[in-house]
Amino acid sequence: MKLPIHTTAGNHAAPKAKRGLEIYPTPACAVEALARVEPLPHGVWEACGDDASAIATILRATGRCVVCTDIRTDGINFLDRTTAPRGVEAIVTNPPFSLAADFVRHGLALVPKVVVLERIQFLESDTRAALFDAGKLARIWVFRKRLPRMHRADWTGKRASAAMVLAWFVFDRDHDGPPALDWIRA
Numbered sequence: 273m274k275l276p277i278h279t280t281a282g283n284h285a286a287p288k289a290k291r292g293l294e295i296y297p298t299p300a301c302a303v304e305a306l307a308r309v310e311p312l313p314h315g316v317w318e319a320c321g322d323d324a325s326a327i328a329t330i331l332r333a334t335g336r337c338v339v340c341t342d343i344r345t346d347g348i349n350f351l352d353r354t355t356a357p358r359g360v361e362a363i364v365t366n367p368p369f370s371l372a373a374d375f376v377r378h379g380l381a382l383v384p385k386v387v388v389l390e391r392i393q394f395l396e397s398d399t400r401a402a403l404f405d406a407g408k409l410a411r412i413w414v415f416r417k418r419l420p421r422m423h424r425a426d427w428t429g430k431r432a433s434a435a436m437v438l439a440w441f442v443f444d445r446d447h448d449g450p451p452a453l454d455w456i457r458a
Contacts, residue, residue, distance in 0.1 A: 277288040297418050298366040298389060301458035306364070306440050309413055309456050310387065312336060313361035319350040319375065320367050327364055335409045350375065356382040363387065376443050380408060389451045390435040410447035410455065413440040416455045 303326050306312075313421035318327045318340040321408040328338045339357040350367075351374060369374040372390050379386035392414065394400070403409075419438050439454075 276315060278395070292366040298326045298327040298446060299458070302389060302415070302419050302438070302440075303327050303364075305415070305458045306387065306413065307331065307334050309454070310411070310440065310442060312364065312387070313385070315339070315357075315359035315361050317357055317360040317363045319363050319364075319365040319379065321365065322346075326360045328368065332362065333437075340354055351378055353378075353382065361385065373397075373403050375401060376441075380445055388441050388443075389438060390441050392439050394439075394441060407448045407450070408443045408445060409441060409451040410444040411440075411442040411452045411454070413442070413454060416457050419458050423436045 278296050296330065298321070305348055308329060312331070314336055316336050316338045316340055317324055318329055318331075320342055321327055321340055322339070322342045323340050325340065331338045335425045337359060339360055341350060341353075341357075343349045351371070356363075363375075363379045363383055364387045369391065371382040372388055372394060376388060377385050395412075415438055418436070439447075442451075
């Protein structure tokens with residue numbers, strides 16, 4: 273019997289019941305690339321990852337103080353937070369794709385800068401139009417090469433090659449206007 277691709281590749285197309293919290297660990301090379309091109313403040317919040325995440329590990333290695341919260345490991349739902357942790361001026365995260373726009377909107381209410389790793393298709397939705405029309409999307413860093421495939425955290429099946437074009441989307445409260453677009457290498 274031939275299985276559907278989402279069954280064999282562990283990707284985001286799996287049924288919601290199987291995706292659960294949509295935990296797809298960020299490849300280290302993606303965070304290293306971001307750290308090379310995007311100015312980030314000293315205090316950063318990894319809003320859906322633990323202390324062992326690539327985002328936390330790599331940004332700490334660049335001298336930043338990173339606070340991590342994660343619904344799975346500490347029960348803290350970012351979308352329920354009413355304040356940012358002390359000293360945090362930016363959020364850098366790889367949120368569940370289905371909640372990315374909510375993470376950006378909520379994040380901008382808490383800190384001046386929100387950076388999310390998303391599929392390039394993040395740009396093509398009428399439901400997110402108001403988010404983009406607000407003029408707070410400052411930069412889009414598109415990867416020149418596909419990143420290594422992000423499989424579900426509990427995935428034990430076949431490892432698939434990269435199928436998605438990803439980018440870092442940088443939202444800035446002080447920005448007003450169209451975003452700059454540039455490419456980065458992982």
